[in-house]
Amino acid sequence: MTGAQAMIKALEMEGVDTIFGLPGGAILPTFDALYDSKQIKFILVRHEQGASHMADGYGRATGKPGVCLVTSGPAATNTVTGLATAFMDSAPMVCITGQVATTAIGSDAFQEADVCGITRPVTKHNYLIRDVRDIVRTVREAFYIARTGRPGPVLIDFPVNISRQTVEFEWPEEVHIRGYEIPSKGDKAQIQKAAELIKDSKRPVLYVGGGAVGSGANKEIFDFVEKTGIPITTTVLGLGIFPEDHPDSLRMLGMHGTVYANYSVQRSDLLIAVGARFDDRVTGNIEKFCPHAKIIHIDIDPASISKTVKVDVSIVGDVRHVMKDLNKIVSDKRQDITAWTDQIAEWKKKHPLKYKDSGDVIRQEYAIAKIGEVTKHKAVVTTGVGQHQMWAAQWYKFKAPRSMLTSGGLGTMGYGLPAAIGAQLGRPKETVVCIDGDGSVQMTICELTTAAYYKIPVKLFIMDNEYHGMVRQWQQLFYNNRLSGSVLGPSNPDFLKLAESHGVKALRCDKKDDVVPTIQKALEHDGPVLVHMVVAKEDNVYPMVPSGHALDQVMDMA
Amino acid sequence: MKHIISALVENHSGVLARVSGLISGRGFNIDSLAVGETQDPDVSRMTIVTTGDDRVVEQIIKQLGKLIDVIKVVDISEDEIIDRELVLAKISANPATRNDIMQIVNTFRAKVVDVNPKSLTIEVTGSESKVDAMLELLLPFGILEVVRTGLVAISRRAELAAPEKITAKTTRFSAGDEKPKAGKEKKKAAAGKKAIGDDWY
Ligand SMILES: Cc1ncc(C[n+]2csc(CCOP(=O)(O)OP(=O)(O)O)c2C)c(N)n1
Numbered sequence: 001m002t003g004a005q006a007m008i009k010a011l012e013m014e015g016v017d018t019i020f021g022l023p024g025g026a027i028l029p030t031f032d033a034l035y036d037s038k039q040i041k042f043i044l045v046r047h048e049q050g051a052s053h054m055a056d057g058y059g060r061a062t063g064k065p066g067v068c069l070v071t072s073g074p075a076a077t078n079t080v081t082g083l084a085t086a087f088m089d090s091a092p093m094v095c096i097t098g099q100v101a102t103t104a105i106g107s108d109a110f111q112e113a114d115v116c117g118i119t120r121p122v123t124k125h126n127y128l129i130r131d132v133r134d135i136v137r138t139v140r141e142a143f144y145i146a147r148t149g150r151p152g153p154v155l156i157d158f159p160v161n162i163s164r165q166t167v168e169f170e171w172p173e174e175v176h177i178r179g180y181e182i183p184s185k186g187d188k189a190q191i192q193k194a195a196e197l198i199k200d201s202k203r204p205v206l207y208v209g210g211g212a213v214g215s216g217a218n219k220e221i222f223d224f225v226e227k228t229g230i231p232i233t234t235t236v237l238g239l240g241i242f243p244e245d246h247p248d249s250l251r252m253l254g255m256h257g258t259v260y261a262n263y264s265v266q267r268s269d270l271l272i273a274v275g276a277r278f279d280d281r282v283t284g285n286i287e288k289f290c291p292h293a294k295i296i297h298i299d300i301d302p303a304s305i306s307k308t309v310k311v312d313v314s315i316v317g318d319v320r321h322v323m324k325d326l327n328k329i330v331s332d333k334r335q336d337i338t339a340w341t342d343q344i345a346e347w348k349k350k351h352p353l354k355y356k357d358s359g360d361v362i363r364q365e366y367a368i369a370k371i372g373e374v375t376k377h378k379a380v381v382t383t384g385v386g387q388h389q390m391w392a393a394q395w396y397k398f399k400a401p402r403s404m405l406t407s408g409g410l411g412t413m414g415y416g417l418p419a420a421i422g423a424q425l426g427r428p429k430e431t432v433v434c435i436d437g438d439g440s441v442q443m444t445i446c447e448l449t450t451a452a453y454y455k456i457p458v459k460l461f462i463m464d465n466e467y468h469g470m471v472r473q474w475q476q477l478f479y480n481n482r483l484s485g486s487v488l489g490p491s492n493p494d495f496l497k498l499a500e501s502h503g504v505k506a507l508r509c510d511k512k513d514d515v516v517p518t519i520q521k522a523l524e525h526d527g528p529v530l531v532h533m534v535v536a537k538e539d540n541v542y543p544m545v546p547s548g549h550a551l552d553q554v555m556d557m558a
Numbered sequence: 559m560k561h562i563i564s565a566l567v568e569n570h571s572g573v574l575a576r577v578s579g580l581i582s583g584r585g586f587n588i589d590s591l592a593v594g595e596t597q598d599p600d601v602s603r604m605t606i607v608t609t610g611d612d613r614v615v616e617q618i619i620k621q622l623g624k625l626i627d628v629i630k631v632v633d634i635s636e637d638e639i640i641d642r643e644l645v646l647a648k649i650s651a652n653p654a655t656r657n658d659i660m661q662i663v664n665t666f667r668a669k670v671v672d673v674n675p676k677s678l679t680i681e682v683t684g685s686e687s688k689v690d691a692m693l694e695l696l697l698p699f700g701i702l703e704v705v706r707t708g709l710v711a712i713s714r715r716a717e718l719a720a721p722e723k724i725t726a727k728t729t730r731f732s733a734g735d736e737k738p739k740a741g742k743e744k745k746k747a748a749a750g751k752k753a754i755g756d757d758w759y
């Protein structure tokens with residue numbers, strides 16, 4: 001068979017059922033081979049950035065690497081944002097890019113780009129295939145690396161001449177990568193030390209991030225909290241790992257986290273970090289971060305440990321395994337922490353999440369809370385980046401793991417719609433909702449066509465505040481309200497007509513009373529829907545810890 | 559503090575770019591980097607000299623360890639090591655100064671490898687401190703050009719051989735299949751021992 005056929009067959013052997021992509025010269029042989037695949041459904045996108053976010057959304061929603069397939073040069077560079085997004089948030093994905101013939105590499109050939117060079121800092125690993133006999137092994141390694149350890153995107157650059165050469169298909173049962181190590185079980189002695197710290201702690205807090213979601217540790221986390229009564233806060237990527245309506249949930253921490261989560265972390269004497277990496281949006285001023293606490297850090301990535309904060313006990317291992325082992329030895333005879341939990345209960349009462357609800361205007365907080373209620377907090381939610389993203393994190397109330405897909409690390413506007421499409425294809429029976437901003441959505445809005453053509457029933461809610469709202473908020477607070485480049489209203493398109501021209505059902509909602517019926521209508525429709533939600537224009541997201549401040553230096557709504 | 563990092567890496571194209579890109583991309587400083595093939599033609603050895611506090615060096619090692627093409631990486635600064643650097647130096651010379659220069663060259667067991675009416679080219683091998691000491695003595699004569707290889711170092715302990723090729727096994731390909739794998743065990747540097755190699759006098 002040809003190299004291209006070997007590539008497609010290897011993808012089939014890896015269990016790939018969906019590929020997102022767009023063809024072009026250097027990848028044509030592979031597209032030709034794909035044409036014969038009965039197993040793989042091909043989704044033609046409108047822009048390769050969309051394909052990369054779809055693969056990412058598929059990967060985050062299922063835990064299986066999502067796959068995108070594009071041509072060389074400009075197509076490959078179009079995936080860079082998607083790769084960087086997936087890399088920052090440890091999403092499993094495999095991206096295959098066409099490349100000019102090996103004989104032309106380095107000659108500035110037509111549509112040539114040094115894709116391995118360009119993507120090196122934004123991939124977990126990348127490959128340039130130089131020999132047709134390496135194709136199958138490379139695919140195996142790429143999938144293995146993408147989904148194991150700390151997951152991430154892997155890129156395979158596939159020169160066109162190699163895809164045309166012939167090769168005998170040979171499936172290696174085993175793959176050996178001597179430079180790749182995956183910690184699994186944590187060190188026993190370290191786990192014991194952690195248990196001791198937990199036993200002696202009077203004010204413990206559990207701080208959980210996306211690593212716990214990726215490792216599938218929701219049950220172990222839940223058991224730990226049930227057993228110990230230790231309050232739990234999550235990062236934006238950790239949302240859904242633990243039901244947010246549980247009394248021990250402190251909800252999200254960080255810049256726009258709850259006041260009580262941030263107070264708890266700052267006053268704690270023990271912080272148990274699980275699959276989280278102390279991002280600056282989470283810690284605020286790192287010098288002033290949890291000043292009284294000892295820190296236990298459990299993570300599969302040794303390089304995450306002691307990167308920005310010094311920890312007292314580090315456990316390198318798969319979060320799920322480590323938590324399971326920790327649960328076995330965490331003592332019942334611990335310090336009494338009721339004084340602590342009482343204090344937290346008081347903070348919760350005194351500083352709940354709140355918003356101004358007045359008149360007919362739709363507040364995003366209200367609309368998002370209602371989306372949560374109507375979908376029973378069980379939908380897969382994707383977002384863009386900005387105020388709507390933070391409000392989605394605050395108000396949806398997540399209860400299920402892998403239900404919040406958002407660009408936390410890179411903060412990529414335009415992630416929401418394509419990620420929703422990818423997630424929907426990965427989990428076809430479930431409700432997928434994209435809560436997007438009027439700014440963010442326009443970055444990848446062309447993928448509406450993709451949703452319409454393949455009848456992918458994502459529900460897109462555009463929270464139209466006629467601004468780059470988060471930018472406007474910072475300008476109002478820190479730049480004398482000089483709205484440089486943040487005004488969108490006068491130039492926004494007619495979203496309803498836009499949807500209709502793409503063949504997508506469109507609904508408009510501009511009154512508070514219509515919010516619930518509109519959401520219901522959207523969810524009932526069997527197909528993609530765009531809801532143009534006209535919302536309050538100049539609201540700000542609170543609580544807010546301005547950057548450079550300690551987590552308990554919070555600005556909150558009066 | 560100065561650290562010497564020794565890494566075994568896959569000997570194929572792009573690996574040097576990965577390592578140096580990682581180091582510059584994360585804002586680490588390196589003083590020197592020397593690469594060459596090992597006894598196994600599939601494996602190269604990189605010796606990286608860097609200055610930084612322990613936290614920074616720990617990050618460099620951990621980040622390098624994450625690169626798939628890095629088979630093994632160790633900080634050998636605390637080890638019993640032999641470290642050497644090769645230096646070629648062109649020194650301004652005339653009949654009046656030539657003898658003095660030769661004397662310095664002999665003391666350091668260096669070699670004169672080229673003679674010109676106006677200069678001498680000297681080859682010297684040794685630890686960094688030896689090389690630095692010699693260059694300092696030669697400074698007054700006028701150093702026209704210096705070419706240094708950067709440090710290479712070898713530990714006196716058991717060799718940091720590349721593990722067998724077979725360190726990983728993948729036999730399933732379902733989601734969430736994470737099998738632990740052997741290999742690339744990071745040996746802790748033997749503590750307490752000073753670097754030697756200052757045995758040139
Ligand atoms: C690709 C990209 N460009 C720019 C930014 C900077 N940025 C962050 S939030 C934001 C505004 C987003 O506007 P919108 O999507 O309407 O969300 P809102 O804040 O109004 O809810 C911008 C421009 C970004 N995060 N990503």
Ligand SMILES: [Mg+2]
Binds near residue numbers: 386464466467
């Ligand atoms: Mg907006």
